[in-house]
Amino acid sequence: MSKDIEQILNQLGHDPVPAEIQQLAEGTSLRFLESVSQKQKTTALGLWEMIMRSGIAKLAAAAAIVVVGLVAVLFRGPSGSTAYALEQTLAALHSVRTLHLRDFAPDQNEPKEFWIECDEAGELLNVRMHMPAWDAPEDGPKEVVWHAGKAQVWLKAKGVVVTVNEKEKLSQLLEMVVAFDPKRALERVMELQGQGRAQVQIEQPSNKAEPIKVTVTYKGDRQDIQEILMINQATLLLESKSRYRLADGQSQLLGADEFLSYNQPIDPNMFVLENLPADVMRVDMTRTDVGLARGSLTEEQIAEKVAKEFFDALIAEDYDKAGRLIGGLTGDSLKAMLISKGLKFVRIVSIGKAGPHPIPATRGWAVPCEVETQKDGQTSVAPFPALGVRPVEGQPNRWVVFGGF
Amino acid sequence: MEYSRRIEVFTKVKDQYLQMVTAVLWKLTGDRQLFEEAMQYTLLGIWQHIEKLDGDKAPSYIYRIALSANSKAWRDRVGRNGDQVLEPEAVDSMPDDKAGHEELVAKVRQAIARLPENQSKAVVMRYLEQRDYDQIALVLGCSEVASRSHVCKALAGLRARLRGCLD
Numbered sequence: 001m002s003k004d005i006e007q008i009l010n011q012l013g014h015d016p017v018p019a020e021i022q023q024l025a026e027g028t029s030l031r032f033l034e035s036v037s038q039k040q041k042t043t044a045l046g047l048w049e050m051i052m053r054s055g056i057a058k059l060a061a062a063a064a065i066v067v068v069g070l071v072a073v074l075f076r077g078p079s080g081s082t083a084y085a086l087e088q089t090l091a092a093l094h095s096v097r098t099l100h101l102r103d104f105a106p107d108q109n110e111p112k113e114f115w116i117e118c119d120e121a122g123e124l125l126n127v128r129m130h131m132p133a134w135d136a137p138e139d140g141p142k143e144v145v146w147h148a149g150k151a152q153v154w155l156k157a158k159g160v161v162v163t164v165n166e167k168e169k170l171s172q173l174l175e176m177v178v179a180f181d182p183k184r185a186l187e188r189v190m191e192l193q194g195q196g197r198a199q200v201q202i203e204q205p206s207n208k209a210e211p212i213k214v215t216v217t218y219k220g221d222r223q224d225i226q227e228i229l230m231i232n233q234a235t236l237l238l239e240s241k242s243r244y245r246l247a248d249g250q251s252q253l254l255g256a257d258e259f260l261s262y263n264q265p266i267d268p269n270m271f272v273l274e275n276l277p278a279d280v281m282r283v284d285m286t287r288t289d290v291g292l293a294r295g296s297l298t299e300e301q302i303a304e305k306v307a308k309e310f311f312d313a314l315i316a317e318d319y320d321k322a323g324r325l326i327g328g329l330t331g332d333s334l335k336a337m338l339i340s341k342g343l344k345f346v347r348i349v350s351i352g353k354a355g356p357h358p359i360p361a362t363r364g365w366a367v368p369c370e371v372e373t374q375k376d377g378q379t380s381v382a383p384f385p386a387l388g389v390r391p392v393e394g395q396p397n398r399w400v401v402f403g404g405f
Numbered sequence: 406m407e408y409s410r411r412i413e414v415f416t417k418v419k420d421q422y423l424q425m426v427t428a429v430l431w432k433l434t435g436d437r438q439l440f441e442e443a444m445q446y447t448l449l450g451i452w453q454h455i456e457k458l459d460g461d462k463a464p465s466y467i468y469r470i471a472l473s474a475n476s477k478a479w480r481d482r483v484g485r486n487g488d489q490v491l492e493p494e495a496v497d498s499m500p501d502d503k504a505g506h507e508e509l510v511a512k513v514r515q516a517i518a519r520l521p522e523n524q525s526k527a528v529v530m531r532y533l534e535q536r537d538y539d540q541i542a543l544v545l546g547c548s549e550v551a552s553r554s555h556v557c558k559a560l561a562g563l564r565a566r567l568r569g570c571l572d
Contacts, residue, residue: 005563008513009532017431024437025427025444029419032448033412136438195409220416359515 023106026245027254030225100260106253108134115266126271133157145271150286154273161273163284208233223247237262281333290328291392291400302399303354303365303389310401311371314345327392327400346372349381357388364390364402411455418451418458418467425534426471432533433475433514446474464544468526476518516566520559527555528563
């Protein structure tokens with residue numbers, strides 16, 4: 001392939017930015033602005049940084065958002081006025097222990113869906129998240145359950161269930177969630193209202209079957225952001241929340257949340273991944289026996305050793321060991337996958353010197369290997385020019401194969 | 406700076422530069438998740454350095470923040486190509502020439518993230534934003550000749566890094 005660098009750069013320059021990406025940028029910046037607007041400087045930044053650093057950033061961020069309503073907060077009771085006041089909703093949220101909600105994005109038919117369960121103290125007990133493919137097209141649709149610091153992520157399109165240990169990150173995140181004190185948020189709205197930068201309008205229909213409509217408009221230099229909260233008059237809980245951008249006389253929907261139920265018992269099976277395909281591959285990143293211990297070896301030496309032992313295990317049909325060396329894949333899954341492909345590993349032809357992985361961000365090493373394989377009765381030498389090897393996430397002294405083979 | 410003033414400046418900067426930052430980061434990442442991470446880092450960077458963004462040098466700082474965010478996002482990335490279990494189906498299903506091109510473009514993007522600051526700024530403005538050299542010079546605070554030099558050095562650096570892939 002003969003390509004000139006300028007040709008590639010020019011092509012990149014002429015590629016248009018998809019509308020979806022523009023919306024994502026707008027949404028991300030608005031969430032950030034909202035975050036820093038509503039909270040004290042340090043906690044807001046801490047939370048934002050935490051969300052970004054989380055390995056399951058989007059999932060954790062989503063959890064943070066939905067858990068807001070479940071966190072016990074200090075609040076003043078209703079003012080005594082017969083007219084509705086936002087504090088009344090804060091009071092109602094105080095006793096919420098379970099929540100089921102849907103999160104809609106513009107131009108997407110399928111919403112994200114969340115089921116949240118907290119204990120009496122407001123601590124998170126269980127979470128289930130349904131994430132449609134549009135949320136991360138590279139992953140495809142995902143089902144996620146979280147309990148006691150471990151998240152299981154079912155990547156449906158890839159036929160893989162990955163277990164990750166997120167206890168520390170999520171517990172830190174939940175502490176930060178407390179910073180989302182709705183009372184403080186409300187005070188902030190009132191402060192902005194006092195500065196002429198936010199307007200709060202409450203419409204309370206005389207018909208108690210109809211929801212109270214709270215319209216909050218945040219003033220910007222070029223555009224305003226409007227949030228519309230619909231409050232159930234009987235329960236005083238939020239039924240829905242939608243956000244709009246107002247510019248040039250136009251109103252553009254940015255996103256909406258629909259709160260389907262509060263305090264309704266959630267079937268415990270919701271927090272278990274059920275009906276998984278029989279051939280689903282399971283990868284448990286929380287196992288302590290994944291990979292090989294580096295010991296006193298150099299990084300290059302351990303990379304080459306892992307590569308050799310991985311292929312040795314495949315040749316010996318020791319799928320449990322090979323699975324451990326590829327990051328916690330179960331032996332049965334690995335065996336089933338190889339059988340389905342009719343692939344057998346016969347002998348190692350060569351294991352070369354490890355070098356930096358071609359994708360620096362992987363922080364791994366690449367080991368060039370050649371292995372004799374049999375497929376459909378045919379024997380051939382299969383090259384693996386850059387078998388990836390790197391430390392296990394969270395276990396820096398243990399090394400595994402990554403990136404497929 | 407007062408907290409309310411920080412928010413005011415941040416909002417102004419966001420309104421003024423979001424479109425530009427979005428285009429630059431998208432062209433440098435080409436991947437939704439990576440883009441989102443880079444965008445988050447950029448917003449955080451803008452917030453942290455908000456005092457510097459309330460003046461004439463704001464455009465230069467914005468580029469610095471966005472390109473630094475792009476580099477961080479690439480560095481942080483250990484998933485996707487790295488984390489995929491077994492062979493990446495998407496790549497498998499592509500024709501060889503398309504897969505090869507996508508891989509090459511990804512390498513170009515990564516290589517830009519590793520260029521010295523002024524070179525990466527210059528090459529991004531010149532090619533990804535198709536700007537003239539006088540505009541580049543204005544942002545970089547240098548002469549037009551120097552801006553051409555930054556672009557030339559960047560191209561040479563990219564060619565050197567990608568020598569094996571471009572042949």
